[in-house]
Amino acid sequence: MLTSSYIGVFNIMPRGIILHTADNVATLIDPARDGQTCTLQGEVAGQVIARQDIAFGHKICIAPIPLGANVLKYGQVIGRATRAIAAGEHAHVHNVDSARARGDRQERQEVRP
Amino acid sequence: MSKTFLGFRRGHGPAGVRNGIAVISVMDNCNPATRAIAQAVDATLAVTTSFVRGQFGADLEFALDSLAGLGRNPNIAGVLLVGLEESSTEEVARRIRPAGKPVEVVHLQPNGTIECVAQGTRLAARMVRQASQMRRQPCPMSDLVMGVECGGSDTTSGLSCNPTIGRAADRLIDAGGTVIISETSEFIGAEHLFAARAVDATVRQAFLNAVQGMEAMAVARGVDMRDSQPAPDNKRGGLSTVEEKALGALAKAGKSPLVGVLSYGQAPARKGLHFMDAPSGAVENLTGLAAGGCQLICFGTGVGNPIGNMVAPTIKICGNVNTVHSMRDNIDFDVSAIFESSAKIADLGDQLYDYVAEVGSGTRISSEILNIRETAVSRFERSL
Numbered sequence: 353m354l355t356s357s358y359i360g361v362f363n364i365m366p367r368g369i370i371l372h373t374a375d376n377v378a379t380l381i382d383p384a385r386d387g388q389t390c391t392l393q394g395e396v397a398g399q400v401i402a403r404q405d406i407a408f409g410h411k412i413c414i415a416p417i418p419l420g421a422n423v424l425k426y427g428q429v430i431g432r433a434t435r436a437i438a439a440g441e442h443a444h445v446h447n448v449d450s451a452r453a454r455g456d457r458q459e460r461q462e463v464r465p
Numbered sequence: 466m467s468k469t470f471l472g473f474r475r476g477h478g479p480a481g482v483r484n485g486i487a488v489i490s491v492m493d494n495c496n497p498a499t500r501a502i503a504q505a506v507d508a509t510l511a512v513t514t515s516f517v518r519g520q521f522g523a524d525l526e527f528a529l530d531s532l533a534g535l536g537r538n539p540n541i542a543g544v545l546l547v548g549l550e551e552s553s554t555e556e557v558a559r560r561i562r563p564a565g566k567p568v569e570v571v572h573l574q575p576n577g578t579i580e581c582v583a584q585g586t587r588l589a590a591r592m593v594r595q596a597s598q599m600r601r602q603p604c605p606m607s608d609l610v611m612g613v614e615c616g617g618s619d620t621t622s623g624l625s626c627n628p629t630i631g632r633a634a635d636r637l638i639d640a641g642g643t644v645i646i647s648e649t650s651e652f653i654g655a656e657h658l659f660a661a662r663a664v665d666a667t668v669r670q671a672f673l674n675a676v677q678g679m680e681a682m683a684v685a686r687g688v689d690m691r692d693s694q695p696a697p698d699n700k701r702g703g704l705s706t707v708e709e710k711a712l713g714a715l716a717k718a719g720k721s722p723l724v725g726v727l728s729y730g731q732a733p734a735r736k737g738l739h740f741m742d743a744p745s746g747a748v749e750n751l752t753g754l755a756a757g758g759c760q761l762i763c764f765g766t767g768v769g770n771p772i773g774n775m776v777a778p779t780i781k782i783c784g785n786v787n788t789v790h791s792m793r794d795n796i797d798f799d800v801s802a803i804f805e806s807s808a809k810i811a812d813l814g815d816q817l818y819d820y821v822a823e824v825g826s827g828t829r830i831s832s833e834i835l836n837i838r839e840t841a842v843s844r845f846e847r848s849l
Contacts, residue, residue: 381804409620409703430709450706456689
């Protein structure tokens with residue numbers, strides 16, 4: 353069943369997948385270099401310029417996310433921005449934080465019904 | 466679309482997709498004898514276990530039920546139990562006998578390892594000869610109980626291989642079969658979407674109790690789940706939070722309604738989509754699924770996790786083009802064409818469903834061929 357060929361780093365326009373119209377991040381399915389224009393496809397089409405190198409499979413911010421705002425993927429909340437994230441920035445554990453199962457915060461997070 | 470697979474009919478129960486003899490350790494101290502017997506006899510499967518000795522209460526019940534469930538699995542033609550002494554071995558044997566397959570026992574006490582292994586080897590060899598007389602016959606797809614699992618997940622898991630598995634899961638349920646999804650902690654952040662699919666309030670509440678109970682336990686113990694969910698390899702693969710991982714993991718369950726909630730290793734009592742409350746570690750999770758009667762498991766991976774289950778063939782599915790190349794010996798079903806050539810998830814899901822029927826009919830997969838298979842029954846409490 354192994355059929356595909358490796359494309360990865362040689363792709364000229366890195367591709368990002370947007371899963372929902374409300375999303376403010378896209379998932380890159382090619383690695384992106386700083387300054388490269390990424391083509392966005394999926395539920396919304398468009399382009400965004402990467403502001404830094406971003407690895408295959410990682411997320412790129414496609415709309416400005418203020419500090420403390422929800423990060424949205426699949427049209428769902430996947431965490432909160434721990435600082436303002438600009439379009440084109442890498443959105444990952446250094447600026448996105450889980451709101452769930454946080455025993456380290458000493459307070460019980462509210463669980464959605 | 467496949468309507469049948471070639472399986473081994475087992476009396477009135479569902480058919481098996483394999484016809485092995487399971488050599489099962491009743492407790493940890495029997496593992497060396499179990500391995501020696503399985504090594505000596507072809508077509509046997511060594512099912513080893515940690516602990517059991519010294520376990521008590523509900524934890525002991527889980528352990529004995531799970532070991533027996535592996536023996537009851539339709540893929541197993543007969544069971545040889547390797548125990549320390551008679552009373553504990555009988556505890557497992559009596560749980561397997563209702564399945565109506567041969568159950569033999571050997572003990573380390575009082576004659577020691579050499580006698581136990583010699584006797585066990587002879588019994589296992591006889592059982593294999595008998596089992597090999599059985600022939601595959603066409604069986605309905607509705608006979609299948611399929612586990613869905615993911616491990617070594619990355620962002621491609623949620624976008625490609627898990628939705629493909631979900632499509633195949635829906636096809637199986639449409640055909641009257643059963644699907645079990647588990648990994649309780651991997652629902653945190655997406656449980657509201659899955660709960661909405663429950664057929665009634667009882668099922669919905671049982672599911673939410675499992676997920677929220679897991680989260681409450683983590684919070685009560687002061688655990689910062691960010692350290693383990695997502696795991697470091699998940700983070701390297703682009704997953705940032707447990708919520709993001711959960712939304713992708715959920716895709717394995719397709720779109721069917723949730724009809725039942727199972728405890729670890731419990732077999733479903735009806736057809737359709739079930740949730741099993743089980744830990745997310747692949748080895749102990751796969752063990753729970755196989756103990757619950759799954760004859761096959763579809764396992765989506767992103768950055769790559771090679772492990773399979775001893776009793777239930779574990780099909781490795783991958784949508785990450787890099788992993789498909791770097792771990793090609795471990796991947797059975799490549800869905801990287803979803804990104805690389807715009808293949809449709811629905812089409813690949815239908816192909817995966819047909820591949821499940823092929824594997825069910827005897828096509829061997831990487832974890833079997835390379836024998837990269839493990840067993841670990843979950844442990845929930847301390848031992849005495």
